[in-house]
Amino acid sequence: MTTFTGESYESAAAEARSLAHPLETPADLDPLLARIGDARYVCIGEASHGTHEFYAWRAQLTRRLVEERGVTWIGVEGDWPDCWRINRWVRGQDDQDLDVRGLLGRFSRWPTWMWANHDVGEFLVWLRETNRGRPLERRVGFYGLDVYSLWDSLRATMAWLGQHDPEALPTAWNAWRCFMPYGEDPHRYARAARLIPESCEDEVVALLTEVRRRVGVRSDDDELAFDAACNAEAAADAESYYRAMVRGDRASWNVRDHHMAGTIDRIARHLGPGSAGVVWEHNTHVGDARATDMARAGLVTVGQLVRERHESDGVVLVGFASHRGSVLAAGGWGEPERVMPLPVARAGSHEWVLHQCLPRRASLVFPEDRSGPWLSTWAGHRAVGVVYDPSRESGNYVPTWMGGRYDALLWFDTTTALVPLRHEPRPTEPEYETEPSGL
Known part of the structure; x- marks a missing residue:
């Protein structure tokens, strides 16, 4: 250098x-x-x-x-x-x-x-x-724009489907049931997916496809449909991110930045060419x-x-x-x-x-x-x-x-240092790192 x-x-x-x-x-x-x-x-x-x-x-x-x-x-x-x-x-x-x-x-x-x-x-x-x-x-x-919200985004997607398209809920439940054994711990899920050749990728991609199709034909509640679509995208990319992260390589960085750039594109399209x-x-x-x-x-x-x-x-x-x-x-x-x-x-x-x-x-x-x-x-x-x-x-x-x-x-x-609104508590359980660089 x-x-x-x-x-x-x-x-x-x-x-x-x-x-x-x-x-x-x-x-x-x-x-x-x-x-x-x-x-x-x-x-x-x-x-x-x-x-x-x-x-x-x-x-x-x-x-x-x-x-x-x-x-x-x-x-x-x-x-x-x-x-x-x-x-x-x-x-x-x-x-x-x-x-x-x-x-x-x-x-x-x-x-x-x-x-x-x-x-x-x-x-x-x-x-x-x-x-x-x-x-x-x-x-x-x-x-x-970020990609870490696997379970929160799944919950939000299911809530929207339950209210607006309940006939699509079986697809959402398939994804949720696949993740359930891991106790909302993405690292536990990622480690399991590394050890065995099975993952929840197919289920979460099926959910994303279903939400994309159903959001695409809706004209009412546009803001809430947009929220559901972005949560489905976040859940699908989070699943990919955590599987890549646990391998220890840097592929997870690209999954994350591609997701953030993709979310920027989705916001710009949703708000229109004048945004x-x-x-x-x-x-x-x-x-x-x-x-x-x-x-x-x-x-x-x-x-x-x-x-x-x-x-x-x-x-x-x-x-x-x-x-x-x-x-x-x-x-x-x-x-x-x-x-x-x-x-x-x-x-x-x-x-x-x-x-x-x-x-x-x-x-x-x-x-x-x-x-x-x-x-x-x-x-x-x-x-x-x-x-x-x-x-x-x-x-x-x-x-x-x-x-x-x-x-x-x-x-x-x-x-000078930022002033937080509250202090972080000492963790009762280990907090797993989501980026080796901490950035």
């Missing part, structure tokens, strides 16, 4: 300074808004799942996109059923007796702090208030894998897939980076969160260059020509997961060609 030293640093620093704009107030996002223009897809990252500044400024940028660019939906790195409840709340449809703490208190899958935190809560309150002044068809939605969306995910999903060493391992990312599928509609990828500070994370999978130090960035990394040459925060908007000495150089770019050990920093740097990975970067020299 290349590092910046001597003359390479000087020329890279000069280019980074030439691209940087001040970032002190929301009005300072104007150059980035100009770069986004009328792009239909804006994917906004974060360099960790536990940094206040990343969440707060991502929310500020999203607010402006809603108000000034007509964004109609937000898709996040969360489960479909959990975020569907948020979607109904911010659009004034369900749970209006709950405050935002009560709403986010329903998140139960570790790590809850990713969504049950002060910054997300503040944004959701703003979004609900903004939606109240709009007709229902123009209210901004909030959707989960525009914002995606909130970690840098490792938002950035284009082809500009990292992930591509050599055969991995893809959401940012790459959205670019490949929707370039003609306009796609902008925005990353985040920081030099030092504190971060909210856990020492092991399933453990309670704690505030940890974020050490200074490694010498020669992208963060190290930006620390040397930029003020405490800045937005860097990339030009069309990205052949310059900073944008075109491969160097380490830090990624912190929900599991983190500050004393083992070397594995947290992804070799990156910055000009290919993003279209813009928001820079913060010093950052």
Whole structure:
């Protein structure tokens, strides 16, 4: 991996300074808004799942996109059923007796702090208030893109079929009965499927086919039918994901990112050609894998897939980076969160260059020509997961060609830890990791 030293640093620093704009107030996002223009897809990252500044400024940028660019939906790195409840709340449809703490208190899958935190809560309150002044068809939605909700999605699909198409329930019950012996433990199911040549793949695919057919002919209760269809897709892909994950290879990463990109496509189709969306995910999903060493391992990312599928509609990828500070994370999978130090960035990394040459925060908007000495150089770019050990920093740097990975970067020299709405309890049973990287 290349590092910046001597003359390479000087020329890279000069280019980074030439691209940087001040970032002190929301009005300072104007150059980035100009770069986004009328792009239909804006994917906004974060360099960790536990940094206040990343969440707060991502929310500020999203607010402006809603108000000034007509964004109609937000898709996040969360489960479909959990975020569907948020979607109904911010659009004034369900749970209006709950405050935002009560709403986010329903998140139960570790790590809850990713969504049950002060910054997300503040944004959701703003979004609900903004939606109240709009007709229902123009209210901004909030959707989960992730793939982990196997049992919750099965339950939701069965509930919809029971209410709207009870004659299809036998197909749903076949899928449910197949999974029942595993006690709603996807890892137990995945381990069993590895040891014996039988799985529930056929049953869950049959359920997905049935729901697709029945949703396709419905014209009433469109929102609820859409929810059922997305839950069926999530259940089918979750079954594939957990089987791939337990094998110990990285195929599960691609199952997950293909599912998230597919959910983005389903939301865009459902809301129509006039819709525009914002995606909130970690840098490792938002950035284009082809500009990292992930591509050599055969991995893809959401940012790459959205670019490949929707370039003609306009796609902008925005990353985040920081030099030092504190971060909210856990020492092991399933453990309670704690505030940890974020050490200074490694010498020669992208963060190290930006620390040397930029003020405490800045937005860097990339030009069309990205052949310059900073944008075109491969160097380490830090990624912190929900599991983190500050004393083992070397594995947290992804070799990156910055000009290919993003279209813009928001820079913060010093950052602070996210503040959760509640603390994670100590697990009574082991919590099994769902991604080796913790991202």
